[in-house]
Amino acid sequence: MFEYLNQPEVIKTIVTIGSMTLFFIGLFGLLTQKHLIKFFISITIMETSLFLLFIGLTFKKDFIAPILTNGQTTFSNMNDPIPHAMILTAIVIGMAVLALGVSFAIEYYKLTGKTNIDEMTELRH
Amino acid sequence: MSSVLFVALPLLFGFATPILSRVGKNGVVYSSTLMQMFLLYLSFSLLSSSSSHVEIISIAPPLGISFILNKASLFFVALFTFLITIFSLYYISHRKIDAYENETKFFILLNMLLASSIGLVLSSDIFNIYVFFEIAGISAYILSAYKKTPSALEAGLKYLLTGAVASVFLIFAIALIYINIGSLNLAVISQNFETLPQNIKVLISILLLIGFGFKVEIFPLNFWVTDVYQGSTSLVNALFSGIVVKAYLFVFFHLLYLFLPSGEFSVFLIYLGAMSMLVAEIAGLKQSNLKRLFAYSSLGQVALIFTAFAMGNSDAIQGALFIVFAHSVAKMIIFFALTSIEKEYKSFDIKVLKELNSPFLRAIMLIAMLSLLGIPVFAGFVGKFLVLKALVVDGMLTALVIIVFASLLESIYYFKLAGFMFSKGEKKEVLTVSFTQKFVFTLLALLLIIVGIAPFLISSFLHEASTIMLDSKSYIDMLVGV
Numbered sequence: 001m002f003e004y005l006n007q008p009e010v011i012k013t014i015v016t017i018g019s020m021t022l023f024f025i026g027l028f029g030l031l032t033q034k035h036l037i038k039f040f041i042s043i044t045i046m047e048t049s050l051f052l053l054f055i056g057l058t059f060k061k062d063f064i065a066p067i068l069t070n071g072q073t074t075f076s077n078m079n080d081p082i083p084h085a086m087i088l089t090a091i092v093i094g095m096a097v098l099a100l101g102v103s104f105a106i107e108y109y110k111l112t113g114k115t116n117i118d119e120m121t122e123l124r125h
Numbered sequence: 126m127s128s129v130l131f132v133a134l135p136l137l138f139g140f141a142t143p144i145l146s147r148v149g150k151n152g153v154v155y156s157s158t159l160m161q162m163f164l165l166y167l168s169f170s171l172l173s174s175s176s177s178h179v180e181i182i183s184i185a186p187p188l189g190i191s192f193i194l195n196k197a198s199l200f201f202v203a204l205f206t207f208l209i210t211i212f213s214l215y216y217i218s219h220r221k222i223d224a225y226e227n228e229t230k231f232f233i234l235l236n237m238l239l240a241s242s243i244g245l246v247l248s249s250d251i252f253n254i255y256v257f258f259e260i261a262g263i264s265a266y267i268l269s270a271y272k273k274t275p276s277a278l279e280a281g282l283k284y285l286l287t288g289a290v291a292s293v294f295l296i297f298a299i300a301l302i303y304i305n306i307g308s309l310n311l312a313v314i315s316q317n318f319e320t321l322p323q324n325i326k327v328l329i330s331i332l333l334l335i336g337f338g339f340k341v342e343i344f345p346l347n348f349w350v351t352d353v354y355q356g357s358t359s360l361v362n363a364l365f366s367g368i369v370v371k372a373y374l375f376v377f378f379h380l381l382y383l384f385l386p387s388g389e390f391s392v393f394l395i396y397l398g399a400m401s402m403l404v405a406e407i408a409g410l411k412q413s414n415l416k417r418l419f420a421y422s423s424l425g426q427v428a429l430i431f432t433a434f435a436m437g438n439s440d441a442i443q444g445a446l447f448i449v450f451a452h453s454v455a456k457m458i459i460f461f462a463l464t465s466i467e468k469e470y471k472s473f474d475i476k477v478l479k480e481l482n483s484p485f486l487r488a489i490m491l492i493a494m495l496s497l498l499g500i501p502v503f504a505g506f507v508g509k510f511l512v513l514k515a516l517v518v519d520g521m522l523t524a525l526v527i528i529v530f531a532s533l534l535e536s537i538y539y540f541k542l543a544g545f546m547f548s549k550g551e552k553k554e555v556l557t558v559s560f561t562q563k564f565v566f567t568l569l570a571l572l573l574i575i576v577g578i579a580p581f582l583i584s585s586f587l588h589e590a591s592t593i594m595l596d597s598k599s600y601i602d603m604l605v606g607v
Contacts, residue, residue: 030290036282043289050293054300083303086252090296093259097292100263101285104270108278120279 008061015056022049034117036105040098047094051087058083128180128194130167131202132244134160139236146229153232154220158213161239165210168203172586179249179603192247193603196586197594200446201246201375208367208453209239211565212360215461218561219360223468231271237264238364242372249604251299252309254376258295258340262288265369269357280356287339287349295336298329305329312604315383315597330390333380340373342427344401351408354420359467362416363460366423367453374427374449378434383597388437392521398432399527406534415466415473418538419459422497425535426452429528433512436519442591443584444511450583451496451504451573458493458569461562462486469556478545482552489566491546494539496573499532504576507584 004010022045029042058080066078109115138145138160145152171194180192194202213235225231241260248254266288270281303309305325306317318326338346354362381390402425409421426448433445463473465486470477481487492503499509509532516525558566576583593599 039286040289043286043293046290046293047296050297050300054304057304082309086299086303086309089252089256093256093292097259097263097285097289100266101282101289104266104278104282104285107270107273108275108282111273111275111278120282 006061011061012057015053019049019053019056022046022052025049036108036115036117037102039117040101040105044094044098047090051091054083055087128178128192128202128247131164131206132192132240132247134164135236135240135243139233139240142229142233142236153229154213154217157232157236158210158217160236161206161210161213165203165206168199168206171199172203180247190253191249191604193249193600194247195593195600195603196590197379198246198375200587200590201371201449202243204371204450204453205239205242205246205368208457209235209364211457211569212364212367215562215565216360218559218565219464221559225271231268234264234268234271235364238268238368242368245372245376249311249600250309251302251311251314251380254380255292255295255299258373258376259292261369261372262292262340265365268361268364269353271361272358276356277358278356280353283349283356284353287346291336291339293336294332298332298336301325301329301332310604311380311383312601315386315601316605318384319387330385333377337373337377337380340370341377341431342370342401342424343397343431344404344428347401347405347424350424351417351420354423355414355417359416359460359463362420362463363457366420366427366456366460370423370427371449371453374430374434379594382437382595383600386595386597391435391437394435395432395521395524398428398435399524399531402428402432402531403527403534406531409538410534412538413475415463415475415477418475418542419456419463422535422538423452423456425531426456426497429509429512432524432528433508433515436515436521437595438515438519439588439591439595440518441512441515442594443587444508444515446587446590447504447508447511447576447580447584449508450576451508454569454572455493455496455505458489458566459497461566462490462493465556465558465562470553475542475545478542479548479550480553481546481556482554483556483558485558485563485566486556487546489570491543492570492573494543496577498536498539502574502577504573504580506577507580 005014026042026044026046026049029038029045033039033042060079063077063079064072066075066081068075105115108120114120138157142153142157145156148156178194180194220228237260241257241264244257245254245261248257262285266281266285269284270277299309302314305321306314308314308317321329335346339349342350354365357365381394405421405424405428409418409425412418412421430445430448430452433441433448436442465483466477466481467473470480496503496505499505513525513528516522516528
């Protein structure tokens with residue numbers, strides 16, 4: 001019944017629309033939320049949507065992982081490994097930045113009791 | 126000799142720092158400084174000899190990773206290693222009176238910052254640029270929040286939030302580039318970029334502009350800069366305005382010249398730069414906090430460099446490189462001097478300059494300010510003159526008027542500061558400057574004056590650097606062969 005969903009074009013359209021929706025949800029959060037942690041969540045949602053978009057658009061259905069195994073002797077019908085490697089790196093970096101940011105937020109909260117971006121007024125005076 | 130050393134050695138030292146710190150209390154500081162001096166020696170020995178060369182890491186270019194060291198990137202490498210060596214020398218004397226808590230961590234971050242800034246300048250692969258972009262960012266965030274006071278943490282948070290948003294846009298651009306072109310190599314992207322559909326081209330350009338716009342501190346995206354400068358210590362600010370911004374500026378325009386050699390957006394970028402300069406100088410007028418004021422002056426200078434690079438002809442770029450040099454050196458002097466003032470008088474109000482009782486510091490700061498303003502005899506003049514001349518030649522008279530007007534505004538607050546420094550009145554107790562610090566200050570000030578009096582000493586080199594920076598064809602040939 002849902003066979004038509006398996007066509008590459010349909011998959012790519014769904015991936016594009018879905019990940020762009022996520023991206024704009026994140027952007028909306030970034031522009032409207034004031035809580036520090038919600039800020040980080042918004043940024044992470046934006047990042048993840050881009051990872052989905054990138055992998056979704058470069059992944060080819062029925063193609064295998066680029067590893068010579070199970071009698072496979074030639075590099076044919078294989079998925080491009082570069083996007084995966086890139087996204088892995090990007091996930092790690094994103095995680096590190098997130099951890100650092102949250103630790104700053106915790107330290108800042110401990111010292112001042114503030115979590116709202118608008119209340120951050122140690123500077124500017 | 127290999128250009129990988131410029132990235133690998135600081136990274137290695139960064140990671141070896143915990144071991145080195147066991148050698149003794151001063152082990153880390155002295156060994157890092159020695160390593161930086163070695164890199165300085167390497168880069169200067171290359172300055173005299175070099176032609177361009179490619180350093181291939183394991184696999185040949187279109188697939189593998191490579192570093193390109195040509196005159197343009199060498200200029201930045203030499204500048205960065207020089208500044209970081211000066212920074213370490215200054216810190217060695219500064220730590221006797223006011224050492225950072227936990228110097229081991231501080232030097233890890235310092236070396237990471239050096240490695241990633243040089244990596245940004247050298248890489249010829251857009252994903253590597255992303256990785257170095259993030260490493261430079263992360264070390265800068267931590268350096269900014271290093272003191273862990275509420276204001277330092279606030280500065281760090283603001284820096285990190287904007288940096289994280291910038292990296293999201295950058296990775297979006299990289300993903301679109303890879304999906305459409307199928308390569309991460311700058312040469313391959315450059316060859317195919319012109320053939321992309323117009324809307325994708327514009328989308329990628331806008332995403333890159335937003336991603337780098339946060340980092341190169343251009344007008345609508347630079348709201349965080351002054352807060353970060355105010356919250357961080359002055360010592361670290363010297364690194365931010367001397368090294369980090371310059372690395373991002375170089376990479377942004379390097380990508381621009383490679384991807385859009387015909388300069389489709391140059392008029393837009395010139396006006397963007399001129400407007401950011403005007404906005405920064407207007408906002409700078411009413412500041413009463415020294416750090417904040419010099420942050421605005423940094424914004425103005427960076428916007429001027431941005432305008433000059435955006436013109437995309439070799440005379441303007443030569444001027445931009447002169448300003449890069451003059452601004453980095455002058456801001457080093459200013460922020461080092463502010464460090465001494467902060468230590469002694471515990472105040473950042475501009476009125477503290479009235480009570481500054483140290484003829485040496487006053488003279489040195491005056492030299493730096495005059496150079497920033499672009500007064501003849503100082504290095505800043507040469508750069509500003511070349512940029513204004515290029516604007517006239519290009520017929521960009523509106524931008525010229527904006528920039529001259531912004532410079533006038535800049536001169537108002539610099540002369541106000543100079544007036545404060547040389548006003549008669551109550552002086553506080555004498556501020557002593559140690560011998561090493563005097564040496565560092567004098568060296569930097571002499572550099573400004575020597576380059577100002579005799580710009581021909583480096584102008585031929587900078588001219589070659591600017592031509593090479595624009596010559597995307599030879600860059601492509603070098604990377605992927607003919």
